[in-house]
Amino acid sequence: MNPSLESLASKAALCMACDLCHSRTNVVFGEGKQDATMMFVGEGPGKDEDLAGRPFVGRSGKLLEKLMVQETGFDRTEVYIANTVKCRPPNNRNPFPEEIASCEGFLKSQVALVDPKVIVALGAVASRALLGVTDGIGVMRTRVFDLQGRVLVPTYHPAAALRGGSGILAAMRADLAKARLLADA
Ligand code: URA
16 A cells, blocks of 8 residues: 555544444444556445444445446545545444544545545545535536536445445446546546
8 A cells, every 4th residue: 555545544543532432342444456548536434444444345245236337437545435434433423523524534645645636435425524515416417516626526326336235326327427536638
């Protein structure tokens, strides 16, 4: 791992900045290619991720991997994957604003160190945290954003596609294909 990412991961492993530290099994820092062109940012670890210490290894992760390969041509070893918060919120509730704020430094540093050309924000929590806005994901995904010289593509969270059926899935596919075109531009 990039030495700076590695030291950041070691720091995160000891983090007690918010109450999520009390219920976590593992800190899920993030993983992937250290200088990836494309970075994916989710919401926060679920049960499987908390147990494994790795992002997107459960049902949502399997769907994300499939859509990623089919629509961007990258597999998960070729991108960088992180979450907005690094510790599992109890019962998979949305992270609270103060938890997102406590973790913001880690996410910002990951973005700066990986320095991807395109960031795919998965769902409203990640999109809002990265952009500092409060819009709904259905509105945000109709646009692409500039994030300090990088392109940010908001899309649905794979859990929404698992719940929401073919419309959400088709929209996610279109957004990921768009992200690939922007990465190649
Ligand atoms: N959902 C997320 O937002 N992140 C994960 O790592 C797993 C599920």
